[in-house]
Amino acid sequence: MRTELNDHLARHGLKHTRQRDIILDAFLASTGHITSEQLYEQVRDRHPEIGAATVYRTLKLLVEAGIASSSTFQEGVTLYEHQPCHHDHLICLGCGDIVEFECEEIEQRQIEIAEENGFRLTRHRLHLFGYCARCQKQGRDARP
Numbered sequence: 001m002r003t004e005l006n007d008h009l010a011r012h013g014l015k016h017t018r019q020r021d022i023i024l025d026a027f028l029a030s031t032g033h034i035t036s037e038q039l040y041e042q043v044r045d046r047h048p049e050i051g052a053a054t055v056y057r058t059l060k061l062l063v064e065a066g067i068a069s070s071s072t073f074q075e076g077v078t079l080y081e082h083q084p085c086h087h088d089h090l091i092c093l094g095c096g097d098i099v100e101f102e103c104e105e106i107e108q109r110q111i112e113i114a115e116e117n118g119f120r121l122t123r124h125r126l127h128l129f130g131y132c133a134r135c136q137k138q139g140r141d142a143r144p
Helices: 002-011 019-029 034-044 052-064 104-116 133-137
Strands: 068-072 080-081 088-092 098-101 128-131
Touching: 002 019, 002 034, 002 133, 019 034, 019 080, 034 052, 034 080, 052 068, 080 104
Parallel strands: 088 128
Antiparallel strands: 068 080, 088 098
8 A cells, every 4th residue: 555655646746754654554554434533543642743634635645546435424524444345335324333335236237327328437436324223223213
């Protein structure tokens, strides 16, 4: 991943810095979805000299370099995750839990739909919103 970031920085005439390396390492050590604030807190614990703006800008670079992906699921909070392989999301509107899943049938059907409409896909995202079993059981599923 460091090579991808360095290549991206070089292509865009940006400097390679120790701070970016520290932020990349912290991001790669994270699991699942993480906000820029959560990553900043992790970085700040060991490197208080690195500011929140630096973390945010570096996350943007990681997305541009294809190392991370970003998604805004609800309430305007952007979550970041590693970009190892494509997957889709089930997002609970009650508690905010996110379930990642892969389904080859869905992937294939999306390609077919695009082709049927003369559309050349370059990328896509599938986010399904609803209520998890726990929130349904607790009555947080907004049903009358």
